[in-house]
Amino acid sequence: MSLLHLLTLSPFLLAALLPLLGKAVPRLHKGWFAAALSALVFATLLRYLGDIRDGSPIIKSFDWIPSLGISFTVYLDGLSLLFALMITGMGVLVALYSIAYMNAAKESLTRFYVFLLVFMGAMLGLVVSDNLLTLYGFWELTSITSFLLIGYKNEKHRSRYGALKSLLITVAGGLGLLSGFILLYVMSGTYRIRELFEAGAPLMSHPLFLPAMILILFGAFTKSAQYPFHIWLPDAMEAPTPVSAYLHSATMVKAGLYLVARMSPIFSGTSEWFWIVSLGGLITLLYGSVAAIKQTDLKGILAYSTISQLGLIMSLLGLSSLSGIFDGEEQILYAAAGTAAIFHLLNHAVFKGALFMAAGIVDHETGTRDIRKLGGIAQVMPITFTLSLFGAFSMAGLPPFGGFISKEMFLESVIEPLHAGVFGLSTWAALFPIVAWIASVFTFVYSVLFVYRTFLGPRKKPLKNKQIHEAPLLMVIPPVLLAIMALVLGFFPGLVAYSLIRPATEAMIPAVTASGERLPMDLKLWHGLTPALWMTIGVIVVGILLALTAKRWTKVYNFIPRRVSINRAYDISLRFFEHITVRVTSLYMNGSSRSYVKYILGFMLLVLGLILFNSNDVTFRVGAYATIAPYEWVILIGLAAGALAVPFAKSRPVAIILTGTVGYLMVLMFVFLRAPDLALTQMVVESISVTLYLLCFYHLPKLRTERQAVRFRLPNFLVALAVGVLMTLVALTVLGTNPFEPVSDYYVRESYESAGGKNIVNVILVDFRGFDTMLEIMVLGVAAIGIFNMIKLRRKATDVGSRHVSHEGDESEDIAAHFRKAQYEHDGPTTVKAPKEPWIHCVSDLNHDDEENPEDELSDEFEDSESNDSRKKGGDSDA
Amino acid sequence: MEVVVAVIVGILFTAGIYLILTQDLLRIVLGTSLLTHAVHLLLMAMSMLKTGAAPLLGRGKEQFVDPLPQALILTSIVINFGITAFFLVLSYRAYQKLDTTDMERMRSESAKHRGRRR
DSSP states (O other): OOHHHHHHHHHHHHHHHHHHHHHHSTTSOTHHHHHHHHHHHHHHHHTTHHHHHTTOOEEEOOEEEGGGTEEOOEEEOHHHHHHHHHHHHHHHHHHHHHHHHSOTTTSOHHHHHHHHHHHHHHHHHHHHBOBHHHHHHHHHHHHHHHHHHHTTSTTSHHHHHHHHHHHHHHHHHHHHHHHHHHHHHHHHSOOBHHHHHHHOHHHHTSTTHHHHHHHHHHHHHHHTTOTTSTTHHHHGGGSOHHHHHIIIIISGGGHHHHHHHHHHHHHTTSHHHHHHHHHHHHHHHHHHHHHHHHOOBHHHHHHHHHHHHHHHHHHHHHHHGGGGGOOHHHHHHHHHHHHHHHHHHHHHHHHHHHHHHHHHHHHHHHSOOBTTTOOOOTTTOHHHHHHHHHHHHHHHTOTTSHHHHHHHHHHHHHHGGGGTOOTTHHHHTTHHHHHHHHHHHHHHHHHHHHHHHHHSSOOOGGGTTOOOOOOOHHHHHHHHHHHHHHHHHHHOTHHHIIIIIHHHHHHHOGGGGTTSOOOOOOOOSOOOSOHHHHHHHHHHHHHHHHHHTHHHHHHHHTTSOSTTSHHHHHHHHHHHHHHHHHHHHHHHOOSOHHHHHHHHHHHHHHHHHHHHHHOSOOOOOOSOOOOOOHHHHHHHHHHHHHHHHGGGOSBHHHHHHHHHHHHHHHHHHHHHTTOHHHHHHHHHHHHHHHHHHHHHHHHOHHHHHOBOOOOOOHHHHHHHHHHHHHHHHHHHHHHHOOOSOOTHHHHHHHHHHHHOOSBHHHHIIIIITHHHHHHHHHHHHHHHHHHHHHHHOOTGGGTTTTOOOOOTTOHHHHHHHHHHHHHHHTTOTTOOOOOOOOHHHHHHHHTSSOOOOOOHHHHHHHHHHHHHHHHHHHHHHHO | OHHHHHHHHHHHHHHHHHHHTSSBHHHHHHHHHHHHHHHHHHHHHHTOSSOSBOSBSSSSOOOBOOHHHHHHHHHHHHHHHHHHHHHHHHHHHHHHHHSOOBHHHHHHHHHHHHHHHO
């Protein structure tokens, strides 16, 4: 355990303590705890900045499951540190923002902040893990916390829908990721990322290399909302705005980018990696920017814009992988794409965080996020307007903001492949600048429209007479800080270039530092009249034209029909799978416990039978059996006859008495088999049992007279017979097979020596296996309490069974109803269609109208506990 | 004797399982009793039968039957008694409330009850 481990795990610790802390200081908003912790971790992480800048990563290991080779190794290099700082830095701002945003009176804040802290911890763990399996664990934990946070307002159908969608898609990707990791392990024999880097060429020629790459990219693409897996992100906007700002723009969706960057040293240099990553990113970039224009919800615009920007970074990561196949000058040239990717990653977190918070402020103050209703609020919200402007300009790639620099670098990077001449790029490279330029135009348009339609122009009807004012200070400060940072990153990129961006890029492309040189940084506002600058000027000109005529283009934007969308495919397939699941499940889960017993017996028959059939050690003993005296024959035959007669008994009392006969014959058997204790106990128990049975009949007059034989059923009989035969075979096999020295000799030897008792059976019970006996008494106690409750408790105290919660128009409720219907229809004519409730409610039903209150059984129960105790006392006194 | 006991174990299992698979609650309880007896006999037979005297020291005997299965069975008898009593009271209460001991009818009865109460 090192400081780094502690830092990674500290959010989990606070999450566990938060409910207690909330109780201790109830008046303090719980967001302060989260903000303080994030600030603490952020400040501590800054200490490592010096080491990382000099290019010396920090590695600390902690064995977790050493037998499986799984260790919790923390590895902090430039890439990890950049992400960790982003996670905690944004964490501070989001936590501060949420203090004003989340209403302490209305919502359960403990839940919110526990999820948020767990997410922060998972994200930190994800970026510092050196072990693939630990990374995977944290990866899934981020998916789960994202699910919980999207569904935070769980009373809303849209929230639950969005939460489920994001969970299904990201966890599916996570499973792909796990399979990819396992394939990597199969190929290389290690789960450690560092060791995988060194595996090199033999890995690349392995036949599993491509499947592993595709599976890992599947995971990364689903997490980072790349086309066509992006559909969960817009629905994730149901989460509270701080969550959207934090998880769904700044941090979690970047986990996929992190993974691609992290895995780059392993996969880069192959054409598949280059094409999938860069082309996937490019398509997402274009699709997201076009789709963002159609949105009317502020958060919807930002969601699609996030998708688009993630695509941009993804394509840059793909382009930077070209550096894996070149040397020297050209390698540095293509590595610039990596620098651009990392820098844009940071820029995006900054401006998108600011914009999300601004959208939250607008929503908070006006009550709507619909840009068709908004407009003209710049005068009353000057600060929010300004910071939105900064954020939007940075997003559009306008000077003098940070986004301009990274956008310029992006445009330069997409021109470079024109000269590469590998992977068929000579034919297709022209695609990159064209698509990038078009997407940039659209990005410009939606950025401008975002600000214009929200803040400028005339006030629209719904908000005309509303009193709107600036948000509380605490809500404004975090986005203002981010907006200032967007500006600072534009004017002084050198602040982060050498301390953060360079080490991160070098971690992603280790080849450039192989010769001991450092990657040159070239981040500045003015590059001269490069082709990229001309492209930007073109973007601005065309963008302004499009923005001015935006209304006329609405029809064109809506041209893509909704019916064939990926969302629809998702809905249909989900419904299809649910339907199939219900059908298949109701085939065997028909609600009849007898069927379930049959399944269990059938499975037992299968497994035991197969083992018996297949094992070679099974022998049947011949001869040397104990002899049977004539009177023993009588008992044995009586046992068999009594048991066989029970099912045929027509009336219940006869069945009971026959069972009792079997029990008493067992007593005699125990006597002859030299087991006096058993005989005594069985005698007592059997007497009480039969009395109990008959007492029941005394209180249930109808049952006494009711005569009804068991109808013969062949399937039941066959199952029963098969089990009987199998058990006989097992018994015979056990007789013949005795591979181990019996432990009983020990007890016989030590009974008197160690425990001082002469009755060996009793000594075993109270001494050698004392814990067993104690638990046995507990079982009796539990049974006694159960019986007591059944008899004593009235309905009043347990009337919770009638509570039933249903939501109108709830899809899952309908499915449940359908499921029940299918289940009951299958069950035969005697059943009534009714919702099934947990069995515990049935117990409360039973206590409903209880006239008499028989305590006989109860006292019997206690009697036996006593006799049980006295038996043990006898054992002791023997000693 | 062991072979005969093994056969009887099979018979007890058959009868017990068949009873458990019936629709009558009371017979299901009886079936579990028979199953217990079957298991006890199986445990006894496992260590061979009548290989010595009863496992009581200080009576001048050297050879004893295996005491371990006996200890296990003793535990089993007592626990089985608790469970039988519980089952029995459960079915007794179920009958009081639902007026039947037939498993199938019980389901529909309890569903009706719940419908009335709501």
